[in-house]
Amino acid sequence: MRKKFIVLSLVLVVSLLISLACIVIINKNTSTSPPTTEILEVCKSVVNNGPGINVLFFSDENTAQKYSDYFLSIAPFNNHKEKFNFFYIDKDAYEVQCELYRGIALYCYSKELIKKAASCPYDYIAVLEEQPRSIRSSAFKGVMSLNLKHPLSVLAHEFGHVFDNFAEEYPAENARIPRGAENCQKNCEFNKFPGEFDCHQGCTKESYDREFEKGFMRDLGATRYGPYDELLLEEETMEQYEEKSQNTITGSAIAEIEIACSQQEYILIEGIYEKNNIEITSKELLPGCAPRGKRDGSLYYTVLNENQEVLDTNSFYPEQIFITDFTESGEISSPPEENTQENFIITTPATGQEETLEISDETGEVIEEINLQDAGARPCKI
16 A cells, blocks of 8 residues: 555656746747737638638628639639639638738738638638728738728739739839849830730829730739730649648538648747848738738748758748729729838748748848758647
8 A cells, every 4th residue: 555655655746847848848949939819810711622722801791702713714714623722711700900000001901910811721812891982992911901891803813913923014103123023024115925925004003014905913993914914823822822722721521621720830920121131020820811812022931940951941031012003994993012011920830840930131141041950849748
């Protein structure tokens, strides 16, 4: 009896020591990121074809269905319906807190939105909100903020910006062509569009040209992007789809989606960039799915494990804010806005293998190295 008592006492002491060690480790690892109480929302499906490109709506079911149907009816996406998935988070469950950018445009991008979007597999977000017709729609960092009073074609227009970094196809004084945009070509008299494509003057700048006279990127009264833009979008669709098809988690069946995202984690890093200097302001380990949408910019991040193998990489900064207005005829009449914001957010899946995250400039030079081991701690198992 005495021997059993001693053994039991030893077990209790060891358990207590392990628990204390866990507390010390957790406190150490979460010095920059206290334990999260983030609550995921219910993720609902509109169209789910398995592994593919995921678009998430913040809206009611009928609105999400209407915009999904419209998207899949236009070229080139109507020929690749099986490559897209559409999910929604019901606005009755979670209402996005949008603002008016400079008092003229709906702007819904925020850290809180990114956290809630993690409830679903997603690459691109569309927040659908009813505003007076005079309030413009916008696109920024993979988030489309759409005014329901605008034509359905505003979804096609903003998706061109976030999906393939399209430039505006109307002339805009003092505006710039976004990094990586291919829909505007410089002087097609000497640098023609490939094949038998047409050419029209004026594509963001008067000195650049577009292939189609009035497509979605120029006129919200349009019914298509135009042949060259559709070719670019088709190529981008194939590229992103092939990459996503290798990831079976984000393509889980709808019955498994809530479980899949609730059982996944991601690291959210917030920072400030100014004159090639990086300041990291927070690191958080959060529940949910991380987006995999492609970005184009001059700064890149690379996530490495302890063996210096690449786990994740993407571009993240800078991106410009696109603000969309149109005349009664549908022609767009406002220029893209330069991004003057210095804050940035990086999200990357957390599998427990992440060691460091390197930020490099367009020359490949590493300008910041971030330790990911202290982004958060998982509970100890005894």
